[in-house]
Amino acid sequence: MHVVVNAATSADGKLSSRRREQIAISGEADFERVDRLRAYSDAVVVGVGTVLADDPHLTVKDESLCDERLERGEPKQPARVVVDSKGRTPTDAAVLDDAATTYVCLSEAAPVGSRMDLVDHAELVTAGNDRVDLLRAFAALEEQGLERIMVEGGGELIFSLFEAGLVDELRLFVGPKVIGGRDAPTLADGEGFVEEFPLLHLEDLERLDDGALLRWTVED
Numbered sequence: 179m180h181v182v183v184n185a186a187t188s189a190d191g192k193l194s195s196r197r198r199e200q201i202a203i204s205g206e207a208d209f210e211r212v213d214r215l216r217a218y219s220d221a222v223v224v225g226v227g228t229v230l231a232d233d234p235h236l237t238v239k240d241e242s243l244c245d246e247r248l249e250r251g252e253p254k255q256p257a258r259v260v261v262d263s264k265g266r267t268p269t270d271a272a273v274l275d276d277a278a279t280t281y282v283c284l285s286e287a288a289p290v291g292s293r294m295d296l297v298d299h300a301e302l303v304t305a306g307n308d309r310v311d312l313l314r315a316f317a318a319l320e321e322q323g324l325e326r327i328m329v330e331g332g333g334e335l336i337f338s339l340f341e342a343g344l345v346d347e348l349r350l351f352v353g354p355k356v357i358g359g360r361d362a363p364t365l366a367d368g369e370g371f372v373e374e375f376p377l378l379h380l381e382d383l384e385r386l387d388d389g390a391l392l393r394w395t396v397e398d
């Protein structure tokens with residue numbers, strides 16, 4: 179399995195504002211790059227915080243990229259994955275429509291009622307007691323043949339993936355906006371590291387729109 183975290187932050191490192199509403203940080207060129215990255219992924223993963231805040235669809239938008247997937251013998255759309263300990267994904271969320279297969283990764287703490295609602299819309303994976311055990315959940319996804327994983331956020335999930343040692347690559351678009359706010363989400367929130375910080379190796383740096391695209395690999 180190869181896990182790429184892709185996100186866009188403001189120049190001051192925020193994923194969104196303190197209101198946690200979706201903010202277009204990427205410009206046209208970066209959104210096209212994100213669409214291509216989705217098209218070369220087996221699954222696109224987000225945390226339920228992102229579903230509740232943004233209601234993303236997580237599909238490949240460019241039809242020619244979908245056609246190329248079909249020519250390669252892949253499903254028209256990559257699978258979508260929501261990491262959702264307590265089963266809070268609304269059944270009318272865009273990510274649960276029939277455009278692609280969706281997996282919802284739950285913990286044992288997800289109420290039976292939520293499971294019964296979600297099972298009509300998604301494949302359910304259970305791993306972990308109170309919180310999704312990401313190592314086990316990603317192993318279960320790999321068993322389903324999902325090898326090329328793209329994670330889009332948000333900050334809580336991205337931190338946990340670094341903590342679990344699951345991230346192979348970080349692709350970050352740093353855009354020409356200052357958002358500010360001590361409570362605004364950043365690329366990696368959670369508890370934060372105080373030692374044994376994950377270290378990155380810069381592979382590429384490119385100007386894109388009025389921002390910069392950085393590609394790092396994670397050192398072992």
Ligand SMILES: NC(=O)C1=CN([C@@H]2O[C@H](COP(=O)(O)OP(=O)(O)OC[C@H]3O[C@@H](n4cnc5c(N)ncnc54)[C@H](O)[C@@H]3O)[C@@H](O)[C@H]2O)C=CC1
Binds near residue numbers: 199335
């Ligand atoms: N600029 C960008 O590229 C992106 C920005 N965003 C922004 O990020 C914000 C949402 O991010 P967050 O609130 O951090 O939510 P998140 O999307 O990271 O989801 C966090 C939730 O996932 C669930 N979860 C289950 N197991 C977990 C585990 N082991 N580790 C961590 N989480 C686990 C928990 O319910 C937790 O509250 C929104 O404001 C959204 O707009 C989201 C994606 C991309």
Ligand SMILES: Nc1nc(O)c(N)c(N[C@@H]2O[C@H](COP(=O)(O)O)[C@@H](O)[C@H]2O)n1
Binds near residue numbers: 186237330
């Ligand atoms: N790459 C990127 N740049 C931005 O500026 C963003 N605001 C986001 N947000 C994430 O994009 C996804 C939206 O997906 P759909 O267009 O609905 O398919 C979702 O993950 C947002 O949080 N990303």
